[in-house]
Amino acid sequence: MLAENSSSVTEFLLAGLTAQPGLRAPLFCLFLGFYVVTMVGNLGLITLIGLSAPLHTPMYFFLFNLSFIDSCYCTTVTPKMLMGFVSGRNAISHAGCMTQLFFFCFFVVSESFVLSAMAYDRYVAICSPLLYSAAMSPRVCLLLLAGVYGMGCAGAVAHVACMLRVSFCGPSLVNHYMCDILPLLEISCSSTHVNELVVFVVVGLDIGVPTVTIFISYALILSAILRMRCAEGRAKAFSTCSSHLAAVALFFGSGAFVYLRPSSLLPMDQGTVSSLFHTIVVPMLNPVIYSLRNRDIKAALRKTLESQIVLSRMGLTFQRRMLAENSSSVTEFLLAGLMAQPGLRAPLFCLFLGFYVVTMVGNLGLITLIGLSAPLHTPMYFFLFNLSFIDSCYCTTVTPKMLMGFVSGRNAISHAGCMTQLFLFLFFVVSESFVLSAMAYDRYVAICSPPVPIVSPLLSSPAMSPRVCLLLLAGVYGMGCAGAVAHTGNIAGLTFCAGNLVNHYMCDILPLLELSCNGSSLNVLVVFLVVAVGIGVPIVAIFVSYGLILSSILHFSSTHGRSKAFSTCSSHLIVVSLFFGSGAFMYLKPPSILPLDQGKVSSLFYTIVVPMLNPLIYSLRNKDVKLPLRSAPWAFAAPPALRTPGLRGVGCPGLPLRRAPVLDCGPGLVPSFFAGDLGREDQRHLLLPPSLG
Structure with a gap:
């Protein structure tokens, strides 16, 4: 069936965000900056959790996987979009398009379920603190994680399998910056009623089940918090959930707005721009949300940096001693750089x-x-x-x-x-x-x-x-x-x-x-004289000019x-x-x-x-x-x-x-x-x- 469907269309052209050539360079710089910040933030959080023993808990185990998923599904979309800004002609083969669609759906669905697993973890930690070690044992965490990626794989297979049965006989211009479900259905020349039904059922399931799980978890958490007599305890309980709630609201809100809205509510051209939020912005904001107000993350970061500073100073001291012993002629220099x-x-x-x-x-x-x-x-x-x-x-x-x-x-x-x-x-x-x-x-x-x-x-x-x-x-x-x-x-x-x-x-x-x-005060004097002339003469000329x-x-x-x-x-x-x-x-x-x-x-x-x-x-x-x-x-x-x-x-x-x-x-x-x-x-x-x- 894939061979039959791809006989007429062997590649797609992605329309991208804008058709104006003058905007490609600034958009390239903007989204390159977003991508760099996203990768640095998420990979930094992954590294910090992996290196810091105090963060080896179920909560940070799921946060580790959330950062991994964010970095992966952002990588599925952004590099291809950046290539389009540079080349001008953003083409992708039929097989490449289906591959991008599979991985994007896999990581997006996995993120929705890992957020629900994190909500369950918060429920157990606040409502049943004495049973937390047993209820969130390593075995339970692994089973939850297997369910997360299993649901992600099932959702991706369902979407891609339905897309493979659709025929594309031209035109091949996809009105989006990536191979997404709704833009591909727009250019198909066969009936898409079954696909649209599958999209709403699968997307409703992938958003509905995690949303219901999160609502139930936080309803029970809120009930338990309101029964607390200590105001400080209530404040800490709310604080430990605030970061997760912000991430949930950003992800599910933007995703539901793009995929569960009627097509008459927002044209596809505007939907392309709005989908940037959950594909580009949300993965960039998640590590910021989870680190700015998290004392454990900041303490682990401070401790890791202090240990690295001590080790680097010891290494630098040893290196200087070895260099001092070597009085042979210098053929190359080592630049210490900004930080050790x-x-x-x-x-x-x-x-x-x-x-x-x-x-x-x-x-x-x-x-x-x-x-x-x-x-x-x-x-x-x-x-x-x-x-x-x-x-x-x-x-x-x-x-x-x-x-x-x-x-x-x-x-x-x-x-x-x-x-x-x-x-x-x-x-x-x-x-x-x-x-x-x-x-x-x-x-x-x-x-x-x-x-x-x-x-x-x-x-x-x-x-x-x-x-x-x-x-x-x-x-x-x-x-x-x-x-x-x-x-x-x-x-x-x-x-x-x-x-x-x-x-x-x-x-x-x-x-x-x-x-x-063999440097003497004469060399230093030459430096200061030449610098003074190089700075002093222009400054005098500028002062005289602006005085007049x-x-x-x-x-x-x-x-x-x-x-x-x-x-x-x-x-x-x-x-x-x-x-x-x-x-x-x-x-x-x-x-x-x-x-x-x-x-x-x-x-x-x-x-x-x-x-x-x-x-x-x-x-x-x-x-x-x-x-x-x-x-x-x-x-x-x-x-x-x-x-x-x-x-x-x-x-x-x-x-x-x-x-x-x-x-x-x-x-x-x-x-x-x-x-x-x-x-x-x-x-x-x-x-x-x-x-x-």
Whole structure:
């Protein structure tokens, strides 16, 4: 029968959540984050219960299986959905579709019955505490678990067997993000009355029996609690059941809403979105629900972490002693990483992988948006283009190596590789500090520079012409190269005889100086001088620029003009504060203020967090960025030339020339803004009549 049914349709196309290509990337990142959180939470709970002897009780035995089921049935759905976001064509074979349907039904039905088994366990623990050991013996627990998976298998076989008797003769487009029962019945070309009856009977049984069991158990529990004389005892009894009740309400409520509703109540398109709750969100929330308010879980977690910390410290001490005895030349370094606890590697890997994905998507998206959108081809966005490029590069210099250390456990790097990483990291960091000062100068010219008479409407402003933009950019990367060469040359000349264990997650200056045996105060002085120049010169340039900008803004007689001027500088000021504040705190502080162990954690802010936040800061409050993003697909042609009197051209190397309005700084007009700073309506607001000047 399977061969007959699959003769006309050999594969299905899953419609997915949305047909809009522009939403695939953000949805991919969103559901990848959900999946990572789900797997980390459930596998972490499984590991904790397995390692902690105090949690070897019937209640946590069923919680162990609940986490296992959640991680499995989420894995049945989410990876295939993520592949659809990446490939665009989400195809699945007939056999693969039936396999996905079987495992999904198996784990979902098993979860409904394991929740009822947990309700029975709570009933015995509260209503018959003296008989608990006998009533919930290991044999009884195993029998209950066998019943759970037996009912899951029976339900899955019933659903899939009924689906195999249905004929599919086209079209093969399944209006869902997975092979589910109701969307498959919609595209069948044979009678589905029997299947619909089986669906409602089996689903009603799989939801009804556990629901009745749970209601009876909690009715008896409530009756027993209300007879308790001690208020504290009642509070503890309610507390021990609250997590389970929350999980039951989420799972059965969402499942019944999707499968037991009349088809006229909610269209299938909306039902697809609502089914995300019980397939994606509920497995993610269950470990959170069972751990946040559970003292046993938190105590076991604390005890496990403390034991791991003690063992890791003993191992680190022994390793340092062995390294100290070995005074031979160092050919490779071992990076200590962020934490020595092996149990934290998986969650830290997922966390920083998420940070890295968000950083790359944000910065590369901003680069693409500026490159494709003609209205953003101005000096301001030319420098923002380079800022996003630098952020993505220097984050890539650090993060992938750190992620490899979380996976492998032994984070080794060769001497040459260490010097290369140090050079590239310093090159991009110093370049970022100078590109931020170039952006401050651009703001100064845009707001404070006097207008230049126009000879031709296509001529650029002499202050920010393409040649000036190129010279500024050459200075940015030149200073970055000079700073990186100075630092790397200083470090490469050292001899390392104090071991090869670098107390950091990357090859940075201060941790490497700790390992040197010929490092002197001269080397430290070189480090502080070069860092002070790399940070001090840009900070002075930024302060001078914004001092002149503030002086000019305070002379505005228009409140609206002042607010627009402050608004166009706010994003840049936030980024400057984040970058220079965290960098100065790390490199210009005395070592006594913050030990290196804590300093490497604080350095995460400017190496990981700041590159992730920059594209968000420059896009959330920027109308010119949001406008082309909203009007996707982007127009590749430049908009018609503005014909406002008093225009001068602005342009950027490698980008089409665009003109921007220049407003006379003299009486009657507010100083100029580039068109890239504000939307066209904002530019019109700045054209004030002489009476308001």
